[in-house]
Structure formats: structure tokens, C-alpha cells
Amino acid sequence: MNKPLILVIEDDKAVRNLITATLETQDYRYLTAGTGRQGIQEATLKQPDIILLDLGLPDRDGIEVIQTLRSWSRMPIIVISARSEDRDKIEALDAGADDYLTKPFSVEELLARVRVTLRRMRYIQTQNEESPIFTNGDLKIDYSSGCVWLQDRELHLTPSEYKLLCLLAHNVGKVMTHTAILKAIWGSTLDSDVASLRVFMTTLRKKLESSTSSLPYIQTHVGVGYRMLRIEKPDDDAALPENKPHR
Structure with missing residues (x-):
């Protein structure tokens, strides 16, 4: 079975070489592009499994590259950028990026983000979209009945909490x-509604963390949003460093 193919769109040669050398240590196949135009061409022709994208490209902004790719593809995009402001992260994620890694970064974290993305891809591919049951660690959601269990104990969620969890x-x-969640759940994108979202998320997390397992199902990205972590069973892969709280 072929290793995943990863497209690296990065104009800084030193950073590009660091990334590709890191990928080589895990035997990942890779392609490189130094401009947004070349990156879009490579993505179109080679259909990589993951794209690692810098935002500060010489010919066009990385946000534009994300928007172009998202017009025809759902291939995962991990942004790797020196832009560290929350507004930059939010803009990239709202444009369609799947994750955001800030420079300078550790090679261990880069590989962890790639592993998480690949597992998410495999999970989606192996799940029937119409399947009425979602499982993640000790969490189980029965979409057909609208019931949620944690460690075989039913959780009593409000309608808003249930929508957020789903x-x-x-x-x-x-x-x-925050914007994506507000739009999907309440059809609103007002900044003033973020406070209400935080309240609902706090109560939901308390219910998820009230069991003896204390597994961190929901990770907070301060000033940006939230992510449900994929929880590994004891006999699965070892826990990953990205399961630590986001600073």
C-alpha cells in the first residue's frame, strides 16, 4: 500500500527542505511547489492526500489558494504560516483550511498534525455517511434516536448542546x-453571539468530562474555535501530543 502523498506549497527553500526532510523520515511521498499557481496545478494533476500550505506566497495569498482549491476539492489543507494572529487563523479556517500550524514549529508537532489528519480521512472513508451511530472512544451518538451515551451512561443534553456535539x-x-459553528447551528455570525456559544460549550464539556474517564473530547483553540479530538482506544495508536490543551 502506497504511503500518503503530501503536497508542500512553500516558497522559503529552507522551510520547504525542513518539511520534506521531516516527511522523508516517515517515508511519506511528497511533491513541492514554490508558488500558489504551481501548487494549484500540482493539486489538480496529482490529487495529493494532504496539502501543507504557506500563506505568504510570492504570487498570491494563501487564502486565495485555499478558496480556489475548495471550489472543487475537499482534500485536507494544513496551513503552516508565520502569521500568528487569531484573525489570520480564523480567516484561513473559515476559508476551508483543516488545521493551522504557526512557524516556528517542531517537526514532532508537524508529524502529529499529519497523523491526525490522515486518521480523520481514514475514519471518514470507512464510515457510511448514513450510519446512524457515531462512536469516538467511550462516546456514542445515535443520530436516529437523538440519544448520547458516555461509558454506556446516557447523557441528557439540551437541544443546543446536542446540535453542537453532532x-x-x-x-x-x-x-x-466560532463563525462556522454559529452559522451552522444558529444561522448567525454576530460576534456578540460568541459569548452564548462559550456558555453552551462549557456546559457540554462539563457533561462530557463528568465521567471517570475524563478524556478531553473537545479541544479549545483560544480566540479561534473548537475541535473534537479523535480518541484512541487502549489497543489503538498511542495518544498523540496534540491531545494536550491548545495554548
Whole structure:
């Protein structure tokens, strides 16, 4: 079975070489592009499994590249950028990026983000979209009945909490921005509604963390949004460093 193919769109040669050398250590196949135009061409022709994208490209902004790719493809995009402001992260994620890694970064974190994305891809591919049951660690959602269980104990959620949980479950492993969540759940994108979202998310997390397992199902990305983590069973892969709280 072929290793996943990863497209690296990065104009800085030193950073590009660091990334490709890191991918080589895990025997990942890779392609490189130094401009947005070349990156879009490679993505169109080679159909990579993941794209690692810098935002500061010489010919066009990375946000434009994301928007172009999202007009025809759902291939995962991990942004790797020196832009560290929350508004930059939010703009990239709202444009369609799946994750955001800030430069400078550690090679261990880069590989962890790639592993998470690949597992999310495999999970989506192996799940029937019409399947009425979602499972993640000790969490189980029965979409047909609208019931949720944690460690075989039924959780009693409000309608808003249930909608939030289902939205995160459908996007497990992907960062969902405040704007994306508000639009999907309440059809609103007002900044003033973020406070209400935080309240609902706090009560939901308390219910998810009230069991003896204390597994961190929902990760907060401060100032950006939330992500449901993919929980590994004890006999699955070892827990990943990205399951630590996001700073």
C-alpha cells in the first residue's frame, strides 16, 4: 500500500527542505511547489492526500489558494504560516483550511498534525455517511434516536448542546471556528453571539468530562474555535501530543 502523498506549497527553500526532510523520515511521498499557481496545478494533476500550505506566497495569498482549491476539492489543507494572529487563523479556517500550524514549529508537532489528519480521512472513508451511530472512544451518538451515551451512561443534553456535539462529531479532528459553528447551528455570525456559544460549550464539556474517564473530547483553540479530538482506544495508536490543551 502506497504511503500518503503530501503536497508542500512553500516558497522559503529552507522551510520547504525542513518539511520534506521531516516527511522523508516517515517515508511519506511528497511533491513541492514554490508558488500558489504551481501548487494549484500540482493539486489538480496529482490529487495529493494532504496539502501543507504557506500563506505568504510570492504570487498570491494563501487564502486565495485555499478558496480556489475548495471550489472543487475537499482534500485536507494544513496551513503552516508565520502569521500568528487569531484573525489570520480564523480567516484561513473559515476559508476551508483543516488545521493551522504557526512557524516556528517542531517537526514532532508537524508529524502529529499529519497523523491526525490522515486518521480523520481514514475514519471518514470507512464510515457510511448514513450510519446512524457515531462512536469516538467511550462516546456514542445515535443520530436516529437523538440519544448520547458516555461509558454506556446516557447523557441528557439540551437541544443546543446536542446540535453542537453532532456538528463537532461530523467534523471530528477538524478545527471549527466560532463563525462556522454559529452559522451552522444558529444561522448567525454576530460576534456578540460568541459569548452564548462559550456558555453552551462549557456546559457540554462539563457533561462530557463528568465521567471517570475524563478524556478531553473537545479541544479549545483560544480566540479561534473548537475541535473534537479523535480518541484512541487502549489497543489503538498511542495518544498523540496534540491531545494536550491548545495554548
